[in-house]
Amino acid sequence: MKRVIGAAFIAISVVGAGACVSSAAYTSRVEAANPGSDGQRLAINGHDVNVLTAGTAGPPVLMIHGASANAREFSWTLAPRLSGDYRVLMADRPGHGYSQRFEGADRLGAQAAQMAGVLDQLAPGEKAVIVGHSFGGAVALRLALDRPDRVKGLVLLAPVTHDWGGGGQAWYNGLSARPLVGPVFTQIVPTVGPQQVKAGITDVFSPAPVPDRYFEKSGIGLLFRPPAFRANAQDVRGLRAELAAQSPRYPELEVPIVVFSGSLDTVIKPNLHVGQLKKQVPVDLVILPNEGHMPHHAHGADVADAIRRLATDTESR
Template sequence: MITATALGLCALGTGACVTSAAYKNKIESQHPPIGAAVPVNGETVHVIQEGEAGPPVLMIHGASANAREFTWTLSPRLRDEHRIFMADRPGHGYSDRPDGAHDLGVQAEQMAGVLDTLAPGEKAVLVGHSFGGAVALRVALDRPELVKGLVLLAPVTHDWGGGGQAWYNSLAAPPVIGPMFSQLPPIVGPGQLAGGITSVFDPAPAPDAYSEKSAIGLLFRPRNFRANARDVKALEDQLAEQSKRYGELDLPITVFSGSGDTVISPKLHVGELKKQVPVDLVILPHEGHMPHHGEGGAVADAIRRLASE
């Protein structure tokens, strides 16, 4: 996403900060918040809500994304019969980022707080994509009284033995160099976006105007980029501990996994999850890491089924 040449831009100092500030203003004017700021634990969570009646469904996005990921994929299939809550994870989209938000437990607290506020006393179906799958699992572990079932989409569930980390996350995450380095993505990142989108959808084709519809450009704002990097860098250690608890889960879980997924290894994630807890696994031979796009109808059907049980 970011070339080595771009590191030379650090020398621009103030110039890079001015450019990133201009980018932030521009991208936020193109993609302003379209949901509500829900107070949770002294911070706010930006939640896009659709549907006025029916069982609640909370959708949690993955890394490098935001809640708009679901506004044109899954919500239109479900909003006539469910209340859909699409939440920006801490530090993503337009949600505040509490201290320690790289911890899956903190992320789960914020997502659970959305349900406490918007669907008090009810159980919801949780939908989690990729990193959001890890957060959905943690909500089910820490607040099982809130969760009726899980629908996980190409979920990250276990530590994977190291490696596979993008180098720029190592520079954006640390406390000293990170804030400075994170001024560079607004300059370089957008030009590298098309290739990244192709890779996450492969072998399926990327939908037309995916970046615009999902407001992916919000990622390159410095604070958002840094929050994403800190989440991703901490994830493996977090999952090494969290995965020890999966045997506690006592609820229906459906997983959609693209057999062509090159972002994560289904064998190392859902394959390991299946050893610990019963899973209704749907293998999609022509999909990659974004199964809710090409197979949105099947995913919506699974959500309806768990909501009605």
């Protein structure tokens, strides 16, 4: 029996070592294709935050990406529509893109604090329009709750706002988030993850078409670096509990809120999120027919117009 156990341990070790070498090679390739030097590193609360910027003058707009993504999600979609008149700040959430992960970074309050720090350093003394997509919508709401002094208005894109009551959790996120198994499991993710997600992207956009070269332009490959994949899994795994604690505070919000929601979104159920949010606080809801979970692509012009409207609005609720 000892020989069997020993042989099994050796086999697992060999496979694990091979996976580590493969994941290291993958990380090197994907970071070369999506270099961290494209962004600006800020030291916030003792941890680095990576920020992509566009535009040099005008009111600030901070954009917060969703799960499985990074700041590049906005760099070729919304930023070009706004950079002529606004300072667009696109931040990687902790552990995503090139922002540093830290203990407790899965908490919405911790992520909002990092986003607030971006504004404190790059737009001191100014209020910004905050744009949040999906998971980023939850962070944007928390930022408005915890630091209303930095927020002029919210534009939420298919936001996740409330505890949805269970389900919708992929098995690999649960496995990746585990303390002991997760670091080992995520070493094999680079070998299978990219091809799997390319097939799944269609479902995220459906019924809208997937933009040409979306995977490459948004730097989705950065997700499959083992630490980033684990960070994403931890975020998703803890989100329900975080939202259950956060959502009772929404009546505190005193900023204008615009929500873009796809009528055929299959990633989330809008009635469980924006439907509940509307019961707690006034919302300007834009329902998009024949749209899925990525409204800022096909409807980027409408989203940009909403951002401009909030940025120039002199009234507040």
